[in-house]
Amino acid sequence: MKILIDRQAQQPIYLQIRDRIHHLIHNGHLSADAQLPSIRSLAQTVKVNKLTVIEAYSVLEADGLVRAKPGAGYFVNSFINSSGQLSVVGETQTTDAEKASSHSHFNPAQEVMMPSQGKHSFPAVYYATLASRGHPDVVDLSRGEPHPFGEDDLRRIARRAMKSSDLFFRQAHPKGDVFLRSQISQILLQQGLDLSPDNLTVTSGSMQALSLLSEHFIAPGDWVIVEAPTYHGFLSVLQQRGAQIIGIPMTPQGMNLDLLEQYLESHRPKLIYTISTLHNPTGITTSLEHRQKLLALAESFDCLVIEDNAYDPLSFGPTPPPIKALDTSDRVIYVGTFSKTLMLGLRVGYMAITGKHNNPLTERKLLHDFHISNASQAIVKEYLASGHYRRRLKHIRT
Ligand SMILES: Cc1ncc(COP(=O)(O)O)c(C=O)c1O
Numbered sequence: 001m002k003i004l005i006d007r008q009a010q011q012p013i014y015l016q017i018r019d020r021i022h023h024l025i026h027n028g029h030l031s032a033d034a035q036l037p038s039i040r041s042l043a044q045t046v047k048v049n050k051l052t053v054i055e056a057y058s059v060l061e062a063d064g065l066v067r068a069k070p071g072a073g074y075f076v077n078s079f080i081n082s083s084g085q086l087s088v089v090g091e092t093q094t095t096d097a098e099k100a101s102s103h104s105h106f107n108p109a110q111e112v113m114m115p116s117q118g119k120h121s122f123p124a125v126y127y128a129t130l131a132s133r134g135h136p137d138v139v140d141l142s143r144g145e146p147h148p149f150g151e152d153d154l155r156r157i158a159r160r161a162m163k164s165s166d167l168f169f170r171q172a173h174p175k176g177d178v179f180l181r182s183q184i185s186q187i188l189l190q191q192g193l194d195l196s197p198d199n200l201t202v203t204s205g206s207m208q209a210l211s212l213l214s215e216h217f218i219a220p221g222d223w224v225i226v227e228a229p230t231y232h233g234f235l236s237v238l239q240q241r242g243a244q245i246i247g248i249p250m251t252p253q254g255m256n257l258d259l260l261e262q263y264l265e266s267h268r269p270k271l272i273y274t275i276s277t278l279h280n281p282t283g284i285t286t287s288l289e290h291r292q293k294l295l296a297l298a299e300s301f302d303c304l305v306i307e308d309n310a311y312d313p314l315s316f317g318p319t320p321p322p323i324k325a326l327d328t329s330d331r332v333i334y335v336g337t338f339s340k341t342l343m344l345g346l347r348v349g350y351m352a353i354t355g356k357h358n359n360p361l362t363e364r365k366l367l368h369d370f371h372i373s374n375a376s377q378a379i380v381k382e383y384l385a386s387g388h389y390r391r392r393l394k395h396i397r398t
Contacts, residue, residue, distance in 0.1 A: 288321070307333070
């Protein structure tokens with residue numbers, strides 16, 4: 001196997017190896033069940049340390065692309081088929097209906113809702129969460145938050161990141177650190193979303209992205225469509241903005257698309273908010289077909305889409321490409337975060353915007369807080385560069 005390494009590049013070598021093998025699998029040059037070169041032989045051919053190859057193979061394994069057979073080596077596990085979906089070897093293709101009936105008895109009433117604030121507002125729930133911290137009898141189900149682990153690694157990495165502290169005296173670009181943005185674009189590429197770092201803005205958690213987007217796109221009185229139920233934090237953001245909210249019920253396959261079409265027609269909303277993968281709170285991941293139909297509807301009614309993909313990295317199996325990857329008219333804004341996988345308190349999230357709204361949204365971000373803390377960005381950057389992130393995801397999924 002030929003792998004050209006650029007030793008001057010900023011990208012670590014193990015990631016260059018990972019990308020090359022990913023590319024070979026993606027293009028069918030390495031087919032399902034093909035054996036990867038042994039660690040020793042690849043290390044010799046590429047002239048790198050064996051540990052570097054192990055790191056690259058571990059990342060591919062954590063991505064679900066290869067599997068390790070004890071004593072035999074690494075084998076290609078999956079391929080990306082012509083419709084862009086990742087299929088796992090040996091996995092029979094089931095229809096959405098089959099998947100739903102075998103895994104779930106979820107069958108909510110298909111009633112459209114217009115949620116109101118009520119007494120359990122998001123800020124009230126948030127304060128209750130803070131008050132219950134550390135209380136042995138309380139299990140907090142109000143938010144998705146990783147159980148703290150690997151703290152020694154985190155501390156070591158944070159200390160290393162602090163060594164570049166000269167950067168803390170300087171102002172930075174409102175979009176965020178360019179190297180961090182290119183690391184994020186690499187992660188998104190593995191999800192099937194090909195974006196330049198210039199299309200990314202690092203935000204203070206995805207919550208800031210959601211607030212900025214609603215401020216930017218929604219005027220008081222505008223109609224907005226959400227899934228019912230949905231992430232209560234965004235409902236509060238919309239309510240504070242004075243939006244009128246339509247909650248389209250979930251089915252086991254995702255938002256009810258027939259009702260979505262009816263309400264797009266009758267209310268002409270500005271925006272659809274969807275959590276396409278591991279939806280909060282139902283856990284539903286929509287199929288490629290559902291994503292295509294939702295986007296086609298948004299297109300025909302000239303409606304924007306916010307795709308909140310906070311939980312994608314936690315998916316047990318391969319997921320279809322995000323709706324943003326199917327978007328050719330710059331109407332989908334993608335939002336992601338490290339809060340669910342790394343450290344909630346760092347407050348590092350991001351939004352991906354293409355087209356004419358990109359620069360105005362960067363300016364809006366600048367006017368909010370210039371940019372997010374350089375310290376938080378440095379820690380995430382260091383963590384991603386260390387190669388620990390993939391292993392961490394695997395650990396969390398397990
Ligand atoms: C779907 C969804 N989006 C966004 C957020 C906000 O996350 P953060 O601001 O910590 O990135 C949450 C938090 O629970 C969530 O569940």
